[in-house]
Amino acid sequence: MLSLVKPARVLKFGGTSVGTTPERLREVARRVADAHQTGHPVVVVVSARGATTDELVADARSMSETPAAREMDQLLATGEIAAAALLAITLTEAGTPAVSLTGAQAGITAYGRHTDGRIADVDGARLREVLGRGTVAVVAGFQGIGATGDVVTLGRGGSDTTAVALAAALGATTCEIYTDVDGVYSADPRIAPDARLLPRIGSGVMSEMAYAGARVLHPRSVELAGRTGVSIHVRSAFTDRPGTTVVCDETGGEMLENSQPMTGIAHDTDVARVVIRPGSLTGRGSELFFAALAEASVALDLVARTGDRDTGYGWDFTIARPHLAALRTVLARFGCDADIHDRVAKVSLVGAGLLSHPGTTGRMLAALAAAGIETYSVSTSQVRASVTLAKAQCVRAVGLLHHEFRLGQPAETVDHLIAA
Numbered sequence: 001m002l003s004l005v006k007p008a009r010v011l012k013f014g015g016t017s018v019g020t021t022p023e024r025l026r027e028v029a030r031r032v033a034d035a036h037q038t039g040h041p042v043v044v045v046v047s048a049r050g051a052t053t054d055e056l057v058a059d060a061r062s063m064s065e066t067p068a069a070r071e072m073d074q075l076l077a078t079g080e081i082a083a084a085a086l087l088a089i090t091l092t093e094a095g096t097p098a099v100s101l102t103g104a105q106a107g108i109t110a111y112g113r114h115t116d117g118r119i120a121d122v123d124g125a126r127l128r129e130v131l132g133r134g135t136v137a138v139v140a141g142f143q144g145i146g147a148t149g150d151v152v153t154l155g156r157g158g159s160d161t162t163a164v165a166l167a168a169a170l171g172a173t174t175c176e177i178y179t180d181v182d183g184v185y186s187a188d189p190r191i192a193p194d195a196r197l198l199p200r201i202g203s204g205v206m207s208e209m210a211y212a213g214a215r216v217l218h219p220r221s222v223e224l225a226g227r228t229g230v231s232i233h234v235r236s237a238f239t240d241r242p243g244t245t246v247v248c249d250e251t252g253g254e255m256l257e258n259s260q261p262m263t264g265i266a267h268d269t270d271v272a273r274v275v276i277r278p279g280s281l282t283g284r285g286s287e288l289f290f291a292a293l294a295e296a297s298v299a300l301d302l303v304a305r306t307g308d309r310d311t312g313y314g315w316d317f318t319i320a321r322p323h324l325a326a327l328r329t330v331l332a333r334f335g336c337d338a339d340i341h342d343r344v345a346k347v348s349l350v351g352a353g354l355l356s357h358p359g360t361t362g363r364m365l366a367a368l369a370a371a372g373i374e375t376y377s378v379s380t381s382q383v384r385a386s387v388t389l390a391k392a393q394c395v396r397a398v399g400l401l402h403h404e405f406r407l408g409q410p411a412e413t414v415d416h417l418i419a420a
Contacts, residue, residue, distance in 0.1 A: 008131065008170040009035050012045040012141065012163035016180040017237035018083050020050040025090045028237065031178070032087075032136060033096040041131035043170065045141040045163040046087055048079025053156070069114035073143075073151045076115075077103070080140035080159065088138045098136040101126065103143035103151075108162065110144030110152035116297050117152035118220075119144055119161060122169035139166065157218035164221045168228035175230050177217065178237035183244030184209070184216050186264040186407040191398045194408035198263065199242065202249045203232075205263050205352055208383045211301075212348035213268030222246060261360070262351040262405045267398050270321045271301075272342040273376060273388050279312030280336045286313065289334050296326040302346070302379040302386055316377050318346060318388060344376065345394035348386040349401060361385045367404045373397050 013028050036042045048056075056075050060067040084100040091098035103110075107123035130137045141159025146152040154161055160177060167175035182197055184206065189195040201209075203226035210219035216234060225232050226248050235243025281289055293300065303317040319327060321342060331338055354360050361380050368375055368387070373396065375387040389397055402408065 006040045008041040008043060008167075008172045009038075009176065010043045010045065010163055010167040010170065010172050010174075011035060011176045011178065012159060013047070013087075013237060014159070014177075014179045015047040015050055015052065015083075017178050018046055018049045018087065022090075025087055026094070028087060028178075029090040029094055029096070031237070032091060032098075033094060036096050036136055041170075042136045043127065043131070043166055044087065044136060044138045045159055045166065046080060046083040046138065047141055047159040048076075049083045049086075052079040052082070070150060073114045073153045076153055077140070077143045077151045080142050084138045084140040088136075091136055091138070096136060097134065098138055099130050100138045100140070101130070102140050103162065104145035106137070106139045106166070108144035108165065110146055110154065112152065113297055114150075115153055116155045117144060117146070119154065119165045119224075122165055124169050127166075127170070154220075155218075158220075160218040160221035161224060164224045164228070164230055164232065167230045168224070173229075173231060174233055175225065176233045176235070178235060179216065180237065181216060182236045182239065182241050183234050184214070184246070184264075187398055187402045188214075188267065191267075191395050192265070192402040192408070195402065196408050198244050200245050200247060201263060202352070203246055204249045205350060205383060206232075206246045208348075209264055209266045209350045212266035212350055212384060212386060213270075213346060214264070214266040216244075217246070261353045261357050262349055262407060264350055264407060265398050265402050265405075266348045266350055267394055268346045268348075269391055269394055271318045271344060271346050271388075272321050272324055272327075272340055273302075273316070273318050273344045274327065275306075275339045275341070276315040277337045277339070278307030278314035280314060280338065281334065282312065285334065286315070289330065289336070292330045292333065293327070296323075296330060298323045298326050298330070302377045302388060304377060304379070318344075318377070341376075343391045344388045345391045345397075346386055346388050347394060347397045347401065348384050349405065350384050352383055354380065354385055355382050363404070364401060367400060368397060371396070371400055373400070 032044055081102055088098040088100035109120045110117040111120045112118045127137055141162040143153050164175050184198045185195040187195040203222050207222040210217050210222055229248055232246040300317045306314040373393045375389050377388045379386045
């Protein structure tokens with residue numbers, strides 16, 4: 001851990017926050033300068049500006065339908081590097097000393113597959129030297145250096161994870177994430193107009209919301225924060241509103257048994273439902289099939305086994321739609337007979353202790369059925385109840401469930417509705 005006289009402040013700015021204009025960079029620089037003037041060492045993590053990453057991906061695919069993953073990492077990392085250098089230039093011009101650093105220069109080592117790496121360690125020697133001079137360190141997010149010396153990127157949204165990892169390495173208690181929304185809401189406010197800003201949320205529930213489709217924070221960043229004891233303060237880069245604090249679960253305070261178990265509704269329209277027909281995988285086929293998907297970094301959700309011993313077993317699960325190509329490769333390798341439905345959405349009710357309120361899932365399904373919304377697959381746990389349904393019904397389902405569970409109201413006003 002780095003030894004600093006004062007606790008460090010780690011600020012992260014997303015692509016929309018950094019923007020594509022000089023004015024946006026100057027506004028970010030103003031916020032950073034204000035933090036620097038408090039006397040605390042300041043580290044800033046930045047994402048690529050605007051739609052830079054999408055443009056770089058499009059450039060690569062104009063050259064090749066399947067560009068090499070290593071070269072994609074080399075290419076995509078430049079977006080964050082450029083943003084960091086431009087912000088450092090802007091800060092220095094405005095009178096705040098700043099130095100930009102790549103992930104490798106900041107001491108971030110990574111492992112795993114190209115385009116989907118994980119942070120292995122943070123060697124803070126270079127950061128300690130920069131911060132010790134009273135200089136702001138502007139770090140390119142989303143990247144580290146692998147064992148062979150190659151760039152390894154951390155997957156889309158990986159700059160959040162970079163920021164939390166640096167905060168943990170610096171001994172900071174909080175990581176400040178500036179984005180284009182005011183904080184974490186009980187549902188997407190564009191879909192549910194009465195969605196409520198959540199001033200405080202536990203890291204466990206926030207992680208589930210992120211995995212279920214809430215786009216405010218990258219799921220792995222929340223997991224890392226929970227493990228390392230770092231709180232995350234999410235707020236808008238465009239206003240001075242207080243935002244949301246994601247606290248480690250052990251510091252979140254006790255939840256009374258009569259308190260509202262539901263926190264919010266998350267949805268994901270970038271998913272596909274896969275139905276492997278019974279009998280397609282025999283013997284150890286299922287075990288080997290799922291191992292192959294894991295090797296290809298294809299994560300599964302809402303997994304259910306279908307069929308029986310006589311007809312053979314099949315499987316029903318969801319995956320992120322960008323993983324369809326990898327899935328099809330594995331299906332072909334195993335000769336699986338499968339139906340792929342890509343016009344679906346996943347809608348999830350997220351909270352704590354859902355199974356302790358056994359009527360929750362039934363109430364969710366009944367409300368959807370009463371509205372004529374057909375559900376396909378269903379999965380429940382203590383923290384999440386998820387269904388798949390037609391993508392065209394997603395917006396309606398989110399608004400309906402948000403109203404059904406009164407999530408736009410403070411928890412203390414709906415205690416009497418839990419057992420309804």
